[in-house]
Amino acid sequence: MALDHVRALVFDVFGTVVDWRSGVIREAGPFLERHGRKGAAPSAFADAWRRLYEPSMENIRSGRRPFLPLDLLHRENLETILPDFGVDRALVPEAELSDLNHVWHRLDPWPDVIDGLTRLKRRHIIAPLSNGNIRLMIDMAKRAGLPWDAILGAEVARAYKPSPEVYRRTAGVLAMDPGDICLVAAHNGDLAAARAEGFKTAFVARRTEHGPEQTTDLEPSGDWDLVAEDFRALAGRLGG
């Protein structure tokens, strides 16, 4: 099979490994209530925050800003959306804002993830290839029990996906040909970018990443090297 030579599996994380939307909703609800915004929808808050994710990284990909870790972009984006939800930044204690910003460190994995990764780790190097920074990925892994062999991704590569440098530098530190590495992602766009750099590709659908009304990435849109229902099925297919 096309994946026989693969020795490292690298994973998109937000959406593919963890359910970011439910995690943000869980903490945004009490935050909004504390600030007198009981009527505001925590799901809208989560979606608004996440909507600024791509544009904030694009400022760095394009060279308009130097590389900055995602925690810092998340913080800027959080401060940007607060007024839209009727929260006065000046009235939120710094410690509380900082704590809410770290909700991205406290996201839960999808139910199949720990078992799947544990099995996949037996025969492969497994690592996140996320835009999340190193400390974010460490905290998330320790809290959730994600058994990564290493933390790779944007901060190691000093570039954000889907910039080609991310894939090239990741293959560099793994000392592997790109074709010996497989990206696992729930996003067709992520897989297309990885394939363009020679990585193998595995699609795992996460049909509620964006909530019950999700319309994107419900199915594979490319002829990816592997399509699996979840991480357990992925481990079954890869002999883990």
Next chain:
Amino acid sequence: MALDHVRALVFDVFGTVVDWRSGVIREAGPFLERHGRKGAAPSAFADAWRRLYEPSMENIRSGRRPFLPLDLLHRENLETILPDFGVDRALVPEAELSDLNHVWHRLDPWPDVIDGLTRLKRRHIIAPLSNGNIRLMIDMAKRAGLPWDAILGAEVARAYKPSPEVYRRTAGVLAMDPGDICLVAAHNGDLAAARAEGFKTAFVARRTEHGPEQTTDLEPSGDWDLVAEDFRALAGRLGG
């Protein structure tokens, strides 16, 4: 105690975590025999190879060469010493030379390491802060079962210890004050460099790292924040 605020423990690896000399001797012996050098001492081979370690990194620290991963420096140093041991480089198949160079990926930890790290991991982020490159550290950890939370070190920082940049960039990716991080090392010099950058320091003696005749680093030579007999004792002292 001085270490109450420490949230991350970072470790020197060659010598402190693994017994590099015994590991290299174990594979150098058969290599020398295969190439008709049964009389050559594998321990002398290990020591000669390791003797070129510091000078090869110094070329990078000084700016004479750009950053290169340790696997590559090890390879150059290996080719340098072969003639001294009567081995003709041209007669060694590339696959065999490459395999011997990767002996550094196959070193065994000291007997207290796995238990100690497993306990320390409960309350702290634990990571190597080694001059070894990422892939080397991953392979070593998978083979030996080292339960790191992340792989940090020279290749993440793009600088070799004891350059100050290594400690500064490590604190940066951990998003911690240097004083919240403790370097664990069997080398007084390593600890002095880390302390100069504000890290906390823990000394664990490895009195046979350089063989039975070792004369250096037998005792702590500074007033380090903690001195422990081994990693189990370290875990005991840090409440792990």
